[in-house]
Amino acid sequence: MGHPLLRDVARPLQPDEIGTPATSRLIADMVDTLHDYGGIGLAAPQIGESVRLAIIEIAGGPTRYGELGPMPLTVFINPVIEVLNPAPRGYWEGCLSVPGLRGYVERPQHVMIRYTSDRGESRELELQGFFATVFQHEFDHLDGKLYVDRLSDTRLLAFEREFERYLLPQEEAAP
Ligand code: ZN
Numbered sequence: 001m002g003h004p005l006l007r008d009v010a011r012p013l014q015p016d017e018i019g020t021p022a023t024s025r026l027i028a029d030m031v032d033t034l035h036d037y038g039g040i041g042l043a044a045p046q047i048g049e050s051v052r053l054a055i056i057e058i059a060g061g062p063t064r065y066g067e068l069g070p071m072p073l074t075v076f077i078n079p080v081i082e083v084l085n086p087a088p089r090g091y092w093e094g095c096l097s098v099p100g101l102r103g104y105v106e107r108p109q110h111v112m113i114r115y116t117s118d119r120g121e122s123r124e125l126e127l128q129g130f131f132a133t134v135f136q137h138e139f140d141h142l143d144g145k146l147y148v149d150r151l152s153d154t155r156l157l158a159f160e161r162e163f164e165r166y167l168l169p170q171e172e173a174a175p
Contacts, residue, residue: 001098007144010043010050012078018120023053027075027118030055039096041134043141046097052078054138058131068130075118079139084126085110091133092163092171093147102163104156105147107136 017023026049034042034055043054053075060070088106095101111132114124127135137147151157158167 001146001148003097005045005048005050006097006141006146008045008050009144010045010052010142012052013116015120018077018116018118023118026051026053027055031073033096037096039094041138042096043138045141045144052142054079054142056134056138058134063130071131076113076135076138077116077118079113079115079135079142081136081139082112082114083108083110084112089129089133091130092167093133093137094160095137095147097141098146098148100160101148102158102160102167103147103151104153105133105137105150106152107133107150109133111136113139 013023026044026047030042030044030047030053033047034040034057040058041054041056044051055073055075056071057073058068058071060068062068086108087110089109090104090106092102093105094103109132110126110128112124112126113135114122117123140146140150148157156167
């Protein structure tokens with residue numbers, strides 16, 4: 001956070017760039033970075049490339065948001081979001097570009113995304129709840145936005161240690 005590139009609107013990837021060695025190298029670097037830091041998503045601007053490309057990988061299993069189906073590592077090129085239900089749902093978000101912090105952000109809870117795969121195919125995906133939030137967070141990076149811009153209450157921004165000590169127990173106690 002603070003690097004100007006994280007605040008730029010990234011450029012679309014051109015069709016003839018998809019599948020090239022340079023793009024494959026960028027994706028491989030992003031996968032390495034995601035695995036090194038243990039995140040669930042990463043956008044190209046976060047590693048210094050201002051192009052509209054993001055990767056997401058979510059291990060399935062029980063979480064505090066219920067049982068999540070896994071999402072294997074997937075590459076999203078030039079994604080577009082359509083909101084299907086604007087009713088907000090809030091989650092505690094973290095970001096590899098804003099290390100050590102968690103913040104509570106409310107976003108539309110039901111979206112459709114359209115994107116190009118790393119093989120150049122057009123795809124779409126309908127997402128709800130936690131998954132809808134993850135995708136909106138990652139794709140915000142392509143428009144120069146960070147989750148801290150979307151906090152509706154700055155008192156709900158915390159260091160991870162304090163989040164785990166004070167805020168997470170409250171969240172788990174909530175109905
Ligand atoms: Zn992020």
